[in-house]
Amino acid sequence: MNVLVLGAGQLARMMSLAGTPLNLVTLAYDVGSDSIIDPVSFAKSEMGLKQAIAWADSITAEFEHIPHNVLEVCEQSKKFYPGSRAIQVGGDRAKEKALLDNAEVKSAPYAIVTEKQHFLDALASFGRPMVVKTCQAGYDGKGQWRVKEGDDIEKIWSEMAEFLARGTDTKPHAILAEKMIRFDREVSIIGVRSKSGEVSIYPLTENQHTNGVLTLSIAGKEKATIQTQAENAFTKIANALDYVGVLAVEFFDVQGELLVNEIAPRVHNSGHWTQQGCHVSQFENHMRAIAGLPLGSTKLLRKTAMINVLGEAAIPVEVLTVSDVTSHWYGKAAKPGRKMGHINVSADTLHELGEKLALLAEVLPEEIYPGVLSTAKSLILN
């Protein structure tokens, strides 16, 4: 069975690696070069996009910001999962908010801004600091601003107005103003839904971001009540989208109440720990779902932490001397801030996980791998 992934980055690569043992052959569409490649070896295929769509039995995507014409032709093939609606909702904050409202899933209060009065009304209603986000494009902290006390409203509005006037290739940009949520922490839930509507959900993950980019995740420390809350939200969203494949939902945890921050219609960085923490990873489950195969177990096998490798061409070799540590490299050339790979570490208890993270902190500098030592300490104390 053949799978085409829209997007040819690390997510397509890890889907391919997970699909190979299932007898799935994966190629990826690299949007930038408009070419079809093997996402593991990067070998260029002789096929063009149209041929690859015909070649594929299933089509999926590794990111939301896919050109509209590509989405359309994939949708027409009737082989595209999770489908263009889910991709568009994931790539447009206004659509995402409307979906959450309809599915009755809580998120931060918001307003859609297309003219100055909307902006002023939002400021009056939400107070400062207020979060302003572009509806389309922007992730990992890009395309987001905060309006703080003392900021020049006229100056910010003129920037926003210019942005709104610019538009995208097919439609005008919109901006979303959101009440700033004072959250205790960020968590996410990763789950999978099959073609027949079966849902299976991984344990909640706690995520640490640095400069808007995920740096560390931990799975296996959550209470049942918060897991249930997250699963309910996940199921409502997945069902509302008639979703097929892996879906990620990010939340703010506000004193035990979860508010959706954003949804990602794909395998997700905060689910990379499932490669070692579960019998069946998010990548394998996504491939199983879109290939129409039975879903695999999402049960936690071992407490697992994931550390992102950002901008580094190598990790200290001592990392692999720590027991139950696995590296995952994406085969990319190093660039500052680029997601180059990740490190998974597993343990039978949170205390043991803390001890292993403490060993890793000895060889992973805090400025490159923030939060490893503090997480280790908090797990050891607990």
Add this chain to the structure above:
Amino acid sequence: MNVLVLGAGQLARMMSLAGTPLNLVTLAYDVGSDSIIDPVSFAKSEMGLKQAIAWADSITAEFEHIPHNVLEVCEQSKKFYPGSRAIQVGGDRAKEKALLDNAEVKSAPYAIVTEKQHFLDALASFGRPMVVKTCQAGYDGKGQWRVKEGDDIEKIWSEMAEFLARGTDTKPHAILAEKMIRFDREVSIIGVRSKSGEVSIYPLTENQHTNGVLTLSIAGKEKATIQTQAENAFTKIANALDYVGVLAVEFFDVQGELLVNEIAPRVHNSGHWTQQGCHVSQFENHMRAIAGLPLGSTKLLRKTAMINVLGEAAIPVEVLTVSDVTSHWYGKAAKPGRKMGHINVSADTLHELGEKLALLAEVLPEEIYPGVLSTAKSLILN
């Protein structure tokens, strides 16, 4: 870092899949077509063998029966692990026996047969049935015969004499006569040795063969005493060969005493369960060893059974509905008896493993997947 594997079958494929997350790029030398290929996508490289040897940082092998001239040029590169001596010992039963004798590791009594009197002496000494094996070539039950009561000795000798006269490309064949061991079962140990001589060993595996081909393995049911016996034998052999990489040693279990049946200087079918049963599989540990990376954990995480898929192009889809079951396909065209893939199933207890195997037995016909039901029953009763 680049790795070249001699041999381009499923073992090279699974080495490549395990090496990719470690940032290792793997190509394979297909001996039959004398070409360099990607062992996962099967895409042909433009490189020839000589170029690929220059390209590689490390060279390894997935089988023992490599042409002598290829072994020689790889050895000269000083990048070849476990090295030509280990490969030759693994591919020649006479050399293997000599190694075991020197390392003081027990195996069945034997005699090297190059003329008729040796054969008659062996028969007189070992009695019937007696096992006769070619020293070179032959595995998975090929190149082995038994001399039974009532067999025509003259006729068998004339076949053997013809075989001895034929020889191989570089040297005459020899034949090994071996006392027939009445064993209770077959077990194997898989372990890994690093460039610095560090050894790490997986739990003993119990193996079931059908018509000389492995059909089912189980890991996680052995007592410490027999594990220690196997580890001692493994360590002596690995050290005697100054071995680097994964090595497999197969034993006959004779009332708790282990006699070596044969050694395989490579990752091994009876270690495929490590893909799900351990944090670091035999494939990843082999790649870590030959790349000079620290070895990974060989500890059992969960009781795991492996079922070989022989000659079948597909498995019943219901197999994947059983919890904690993973399929591993090799991407080959189906041929009767061909190793097409394998199925791993894991559980927290032997009883639970038995229950899962019983579910699998409902959809896997006994004539194609022998031993699944009987193994399930014996695990459930224990």
